[in-house]
Structure formats: C-alpha cells, structure tokens
Amino acid sequence: MIEWEPDVPRWRQVADVIRERIADGTYPPRTRVPSVVQLATEFGIAQATAQKVHAGLRAEGLIYTEPGLGSFVSRPPAEG
Template sequence: MPRWRQIADELERRIREGEYLPGTRVPSVVQIQEEFEVASATAQKALSGLRNRGLTYTEPGLGSFVRRE
C-alpha cells in the first residue's frame, strides 16, 4: 500500500474516532512531513486523499478542516 494512503487511512481513523472533530483543522503538510517522516508531495497526496473521500475541505491560506456531516 502506498505510504500516502497509509497516512490518509491513519488520519481518517483519527477523524472517525473523534481525535479531530468536525470543523477543526487537520495537520498541515509540514506537520504530516514531520510526524510521518515523508516528503511534502506524499503529505499533500494524503491530504488530497482525505478531501477526495469527502472527510475534509480546504480553505485557501488557512488549511484543511474536518467536514461537518
């Protein structure tokens, strides 16, 4: 399984378990890079994966946030 997908799955788990509540910000690309020790492209792809799954939305200049259901 690609590393970006593993990261997206982990972040999804955190969302579903309530670690990241609706309306709150998820980790930034830089924070993901540091926590998972990956390149920025991998971190960005993980965030895109969450957005494509409908779990997050992005506010330009502010970051990615957990979508309210």
C-alpha cells in the first residue's frame, strides 16, 4: 500500500507508481495497465480519482486506450 503525501493529489501519487512500473518493465510496452476499477481497489481510491490517473498518463503519452479492450502502455518514460 502507498503512504500518502498530504500535499500531493492522490491521483498524481498513483500515476507516479504506475509510471515507475512502466519504467521498470513491470508493464512493458503494449501490455495492459490496471483498469480504473483495479486501480481503485489496489490503492483504495475513488474510481473518479483512478480515472484521473488514466487521463494524466494518457496526456503524457504513456498509455493509450482501446475502447472495449482497456488501456495499454505506449512506451517507457524518457529518462533524465
């Protein structure tokens, strides 16, 4: 479980965890990332918060969503 930082929005903290998992190869390119429901369950957050996680990662270009199939890793984040 994550230890929440009080001054950082929870969706950003969860996005950081998913970003780290992408970077370390836990979620390689073109593999499915946890769904909104799975994120909500794993991190004990609201589904609306989990949706923000997906939206943020999509905005960064790290994941893409295929309607009816789920969200997938686009590429690992650039280092540096």
